[in-house]
Amino acid sequence: MRADTDVLVTHEPGISLITFNRPARRNAFTARGYRQFARALEQAASAPEIAVAVVTGRGAAFSAGVDLKAFDNPAEHAALSAGFDQVLNALVTFPKPLIAAVNGAAVGFGMTMLLHFDLVLANENARFRAPFTELGLVPEAGSSDLLPRALGAQQATWLCLSGDWMEAPDAAKAGLVWRCVAGRVLDDALEVARQVRMKPTIAVQATKQLLTFGRRERIAEALRREHDTMVALVANATPDFERDAGSE
Amino acid sequence: MRADTDVLVTHEPGISLITFNRPARRNAFTARGYRQFARALEQAASAPEIAVAVVTGRGAAFSAGVDLKAFDNPAEHAALSAGFDQVLNALVTFPKPLIAAVNGAAVGFGMTMLLHFDLVLANENARFRAPFTELGLVPEAGSSDLLPRALGAQQATWLCLSGDWMEAPDAAKAGLVWRCVAGRVLDDALEVARQVRMKPTIAVQATKQLLTFGRRERIAEALRREHDTMVALVANATPDFERDAGSE
Amino acid sequence: MRADTDVLVTHEPGISLITFNRPARRNAFTARGYRQFARALEQAASAPEIAVAVVTGRGAAFSAGVDLKAFDNPAEHAALSAGFDQVLNALVTFPKPLIAAVNGAAVGFGMTMLLHFDLVLANENARFRAPFTELGLVPEAGSSDLLPRALGAQQATWLCLSGDWMEAPDAAKAGLVWRCVAGRVLDDALEVARQVRMKPTIAVQATKQLLTFGRRERIAEALRREHDTMVALVANATPDFERDAGSE
Numbered sequence: 001m002r003a004d005t006d007v008l009v010t011h012e013p014g015i016s017l018i019t020f021n022r023p024a025r026r027n028a029f030t031a032r033g034y035r036q037f038a039r040a041l042e043q044a045a046s047a048p049e050i051a052v053a054v055v056t057g058r059g060a061a062f063s064a065g066v067d068l069k070a071f072d073n074p075a076e077h078a079a080l081s082a083g084f085d086q087v088l089n090a091l092v093t094f095p096k097p098l099i100a101a102v103n104g105a106a107v108g109f110g111m112t113m114l115l116h117f118d119l120v121l122a123n124e125n126a127r128f129r130a131p132f133t134e135l136g137l138v139p140e141a142g143s144s145d146l147l148p149r150a151l152g153a154q155q156a157t158w159l160c161l162s163g164d165w166m167e168a169p170d171a172a173k174a175g176l177v178w179r180c181v182a183g184r185v186l187d188d189a190l191e192v193a194r195q196v197r198m199k200p201t202i203a204v205q206a207t208k209q210l211l212t213f214g215r216r217e218r219i220a221e222a223l224r225r226e227h228d229t230m231v232a233l234v235a236n237a238t239p240d241f242e243r244d245a246g247s248e
Numbered sequence: 249m250r251a252d253t254d255v256l257v258t259h260e261p262g263i264s265l266i267t268f269n270r271p272a273r274r275n276a277f278t279a280r281g282y283r284q285f286a287r288a289l290e291q292a293a294s295a296p297e298i299a300v301a302v303v304t305g306r307g308a309a310f311s312a313g314v315d316l317k318a319f320d321n322p323a324e325h326a327a328l329s330a331g332f333d334q335v336l337n338a339l340v341t342f343p344k345p346l347i348a349a350v351n352g353a354a355v356g357f358g359m360t361m362l363l364h365f366d367l368v369l370a371n372e373n374a375r376f377r378a379p380f381t382e383l384g385l386v387p388e389a390g391s392s393d394l395l396p397r398a399l400g401a402q403q404a405t406w407l408c409l410s411g412d413w414m415e416a417p418d419a420a421k422a423g424l425v426w427r428c429v430a431g432r433v434l435d436d437a438l439e440v441a442r443q444v445r446m447k448p449t450i451a452v453q454a455t456k457q458l459l460t461f462g463r464r465e466r467i468a469e470a471l472r473r474e475h476d477t478m479v480a481l482v483a484n485a486t487p488d489f490e491r492d493a494g495s496e
Numbered sequence: 497m498r499a500d501t502d503v504l505v506t507h508e509p510g511i512s513l514i515t516f517n518r519p520a521r522r523n524a525f526t527a528r529g530y531r532q533f534a535r536a537l538e539q540a541a542s543a544p545e546i547a548v549a550v551v552t553g554r555g556a557a558f559s560a561g562v563d564l565k566a567f568d569n570p571a572e573h574a575a576l577s578a579g580f581d582q583v584l585n586a587l588v589t590f591p592k593p594l595i596a597a598v599n600g601a602a603v604g605f606g607m608t609m610l611l612h613f614d615l616v617l618a619n620e621n622a623r624f625r626a627p628f629t630e631l632g633l634v635p636e637a638g639s640s641d642l643l644p645r646a647l648g649a650q651q652a653t654w655l656c657l658s659g660d661w662m663e664a665p666d667a668a669k670a671g672l673v674w675r676c677v678a679g680r681v682l683d684d685a686l687e688v689a690r691q692v693r694m695k696p697t698i699a700v701q702a703t704k705q706l707l708t709f710g711r712r713e714r715i716a717e718a719l720r721r722e723h724d725t726m727v728a729l730v731a732n733a734t735p736d737f738e739r740d741a742g743s744e
Contacts, residue, residue, distance in 0.1 A: 097657060118653045133455055136448045144458035150648065152398065153459065154426035157366045160455050161345060161444050178650035196657050200632045202732060206725050207629055207656050210640035211649070213721060225461060229454050236450060381703055384696045392706035400646065401707065402674035405614045408703050409593060409692050473709060477702050484698060 006033035008058070009040045014051040014197035015190065016044035023059025026105065028067035031076060034083025041090035051197035051204070053094070054189050055117070056101035062126065065108025084109070088141060088223070091116040092216055095205050097196050101189035102126045102168075102177070112139070114176065115146035118208060119192060122177045123185040126168040134163045138229050145222035150175050254281035256306070257288045262299040262445035263438065264292035271307025274353065276315035279324060282331025289338035299445035299452070301342070302437050303365070304349035310374065313356025332357070336389055336471070339364040340464055343453050345444050349437035350374040350416075350425070360387070362424065363394035366456060367440060370425045371433040374416040382411045386477050393470035398423050502529035504554070505536045510547040510693035511686065512540035519555025522601065524563035527572060530579025537586035547693035547700070549590070550685050551613070552597035558622065561604025580605070584637055587612040588715055591701050593692050597685035598622040598664075598673070608635070610672065611642035614704065615688060618673045619681040622664040630659045634725050641718035646671050 006029075008019040018040045020027035029037070044053040057063055066084070070076050091098070091113060100114050102122035107129045114120050114128075130147075132138055139147060139160050147156040151174045159166055172180040181188045196204065254277075256267040266288045268275035277285070292301040305311055314332070318324050339346070339361060348362050350370035355377045362368050362376075378395075380386055387395060387408050395404040399422045407414060420428040429436045444452065502525075504515040514536045516523035525533070540549040553559055562580070566572050587594070587609060596610050598618035603625045610616050610624075626643075628634055635643060635656050643652040647670045655662060668676040677684045692700065 097653070118657075119650055133447045133451045136451045138451060138454045138458050144455075144461065148459055152423045154367055154423070157345070157456070157459055158426065160459065161366075161447060161452060163447075175648045175650070178654065199629045199657060199659075202729060203629045203632045203634060204657060206634045206729060207640075208653070210634050210718075210721060210725060211644055211653055211656065213640065213718075222458075222461075225458060229458060233451060233454055381695045381699045384699045386699060386702045386706050392703075392709065396707055400671045402615055402671070405593075405704070405707055406674065408707065409614075409695060409700060411695075470706075470709075473706060477706060481698060481702060 005036055006030070007036035007040050009043070011050075012190070014049065015193045016040070016047070016050045016053045017190070018044070018053060018055045020055075020057040020063050023057075023061070025067055025069075026061035026064035026107075027057045027059065027110070028064040028069075029083070029087075029109065030067050030070045031079035031083040033067075034080065034087050038083065038086035038090045041087070041094055045090070045094055045096065050096065051201050052097045052099060052193040054099045054101055054186070054193050056186050056189065057103050059104070061104040061110075062100075062102045062106040063110030063113075064105065065110040065112075084141075087113075088116075092142075092219055095208070097193075097204060097208060099189050099193055099196075101186040103185055105129070107131065109141055111176075112141040112143040112147070115141070115143055115150055119178050119189075120176065121179045121181055121185050121189045121192070122168040122171065123181055123183070124168055126171075126177075126180075126185070128159070128166045128168075128171050128176060129163060130159050131163040133161050136233060138226060138233065140226050140230070142219035142222045142226070144226055145218055253284055254278070255284035255288050257291070259298075260438070262297065263441045264288070264295070264298045264301045265438070266292070266301060266303045268303075268305040268311050271305075271309070273315055273317075274309035274312035274355075275305045275307065275358070276312040276317075277328075277331070277335075277357065278315050278318045279327035279331040281315075282328070282335050286331065286334035286338045289335070289342055293338070293342055293344065298344065299449055300345045300347060300441040302347045302349055302434070302441050304434050304437065305351050307352070309352040309358075310348075310350045310354040311358030311361075312353065313358040313360075332389075335361075336364075340390075340467055343456070345441075345452065345456060347437050347441055347444075349434040351433055353377070355379065357389055360389040360391040360395070363389070363391055363398055367426050367437075368424065369427045369429055369433050369437045369440070370416040370419065371429055371431070372416055374419075374425075374428075374433070376407070376414045376416075376419050376424060377411060378407045379411040381409050384481060386474060386481065388474050388478070390467035390470045390474070392474055393466055501532055502526070503532035503536050505539070507546075508686070510545065511689045512536070512543070512546045512549045513686070514540070514549060514551045516551075516553040516559050519553075519557070521563055521565075522557035522560035522603075523553045523555070523606070524560040524565075525579070525583075525605065526563050526566045527575035527579040529563075530576065530583050534579065534582035534586045537583070537590055541586070541590055541592065546592065547697050548593045548595060548689040550595045550597055550682070550689050552682050552685065553599050555600070557600040557606075558596075558598045558602040559606030559609075560601065561606040561608075580637075583609075584612075584719070588638075588712055591704070593689075593700065593704060595685050595689055595692075597682040599681055601625070603627065605637055607672075608637040608639040608643070611637070611639055611646055615674050615685075616672065617675045617677055617681050617685045617688065618664040618667065619677055619679070620664055622667075622673075622676075622681070624655070624662045624664075624667050624672060625659060626655050627659040629657050632729060634722060634729065636722050636726070638715035638718045638722070640722055641714055 010017045100117045100120045168180045171177040348365045348368045359376045416428045419425040596613045596616045607624045664676045667673040
């Protein structure tokens with residue numbers, strides 16, 4: 001465990017705990033952060049002694065999504081894009097139960113990544129925001145497919161169009177969050193992880209595979225549509241795209 | 249704005265407000281009403297200065313659906329059917345956010361049309377009813393596909409089989425209504441519309457397109473199944489079909 | 497009506513009432529019970545005077561699912577498997593409204609069968625459990641497809657992975673149960689059945705067919721995946737499979 005990394009990985013028996021570690025930037029992702037998160041997931045996926053992974057954030061926020069400052073540097077764009085793809089692939093193919101302990105604000109990809117988790121716990125102060133439209137962008141990370149399924153069409157539409165915050169209790173009612181907890185959410189998430197890791201590993205992974213059947217292909221298609229739309233929008237709507245890039 | 253039309257259209261910047269205007273018949277649709285509603289939607293869809301459309305009803309009801317008195321006149325059937333198809337096509341292809349302000353009872357197509365809206369607000373006294381089965385009919389307007397998705401299979405089944413009223417607060421819990429509001433629902437709906445119309449238009453429409461991907465084709469298939477079933481039922485079950493036609 | 501059968505069938509006008517009748521074994525199924533339940537459904541499906549079927553359990557439990565004691569006898573396995581297939585086929589193809597009155601614990605197939613019902617009523621003390629993972633098994637009876645649709649992905653995942661009980665009020669919130677009732681649930685279920693059977697029969701059955709379109713094929717595919725997974729698991733994980741077989 002190195003304190004100067006963007007993503008910390010620690011362990012307890014059977015469980016990999018992945019912690020976003022840029023609290024000063026509300027755990028926003030640079031290309032380096034994406035790569036480290038992806039690698040942490042890949043290692044948890046392949047390590048035979050790991051049965052479950054738990055993901056949380058250090059500090060007040062869970063994650064602010066991509067670090068919009070990184071977009072100021074055009075040379076960084078390719079690395080950001082590659083890092084994002086690597087994370088997404090690691091999330092979509094993760095074969096073991098993946099549990100989120102949302103300790104604070106989850107914005108942009110900080111929110112949409114949660115749609116790839118099997119169980120999302122959040123503390124009462126956590127909140128969620130999808131500021132795509134106001135940036136002149138559209139839903140990403142497969143969320144155009146996953147969000148309406150998780151929240152219903154109307155809630156998903158409002159979250160995406162408005163950019164409004166959704167508070168944790170509402171997110172729990174809507175189905176984005178599985179459990180909204182009063183205390184320290186990481187404690188609850190680890191307790192859940194310990195319960196899951198006591199079950200026969202092969203049956204657990206086979207169950208995840210059955211329950212999510214078809215999702216991988218559906219997400220791949222959604223990602224293609226989102227990408228094509230984004231390319232078209234950036235071509236036509238550069239002013240909107242840049243407008244609020246610094247505000248988050 | 250002409251007071252003798254079945255459907256009024258008014259505007260505020262960026263917003264088209266479409267008001268059903270046959271309060272004496274609980275805003276039920278004749279062929280003329282269908283055509284006027286379809287045209288209002290088509291104009292809002294193509295007018296570049298319009299970003300959002302809001303639909304509401306004048307008087308105590310939102311809409312009682314098709315005017316069953318119109319069915320008394322066989323000569324009207326073809327026009328009713330053509331008008332219905334025109335409205336449905338306008339709803340399904342509407343490219344901008346479509347918001348309903350349900351001010352009272354929504355029955356039959358008055359209810360099933362809501363499944364094509366992006367956001368449905370209702371006041372606390374609004375209520376919903378799908379009296380198809382008791383008329384010897386089946387779900388229409390794509391609702392056989394959309395209703396179970398919006399409400400879950402069991403709630404959808406009960407709504408269709410029972411013909412019972414569903415009150416607005418229950419409809420909000422079930423997912424048919426996005427927001428159930430205490431005051432004048434049109435005020436809230438317009439406020440939501442104003443918030444949406446401030447977002448970059450291209451991104452808003454691209455977001456709707458992504459979030460509803462596949463829906464148009466699914467609805468077309470559901471409409472075919474509903475039509476085929478209806479034809480079969482009318483052939484075999486004319487007595488049932490006529491039985492309660494006057495009661496609504 | 498014979499008191500020594502595993503499944504009792506009684507009637508009132510238009511309604512077939514099917515009652516699981518092994519209260520001493522918490523209405524668990526042997527091959528005989530499966531066959532009797534399947535036959536009761538088949539008869540209700542084909543009897544022209546029957547419009548609705550209601551299923552409940554005698555005693556404290558609704559059903560504990562398969563009788564794990566039956567697995568002690570390898571000679572019984574083929575009959576169990578055939579009986580299960582017969583029940584599942586009868587459930588999936590049942591053409592009339594199928595209503596469950598869940599009077600107590602519903603475990604394993606006692607729970608997953610409910611996903612094939614059109615309306616599930618439960619009393620306040622009913623509870624639900626899917627102890628597949630802890631037995632080294634995976635979701636069955638099409639539940640790998642139906643459970644995430646009914647409950648959402650996260651609730652479905654937890655129910656399957658944890659083996660924890662879900663209480664009736666939570667099951668109602670989650671969408672597994674349509675109505676959670678205070679009194680004797682069978683009274684409510686019969687009242688609902690009576691209301692449904694007063695509607696035109698052809699329209700009711702056509703409505704069910706439309707609302708469940710595509711489900712039969714989807715379930716057939718899910719059953720294939722579940723079966724293939726189960727075969728693979730039993731080959732590799734026999735010790736886990738046997739481990740807790742006696743505990744339920």
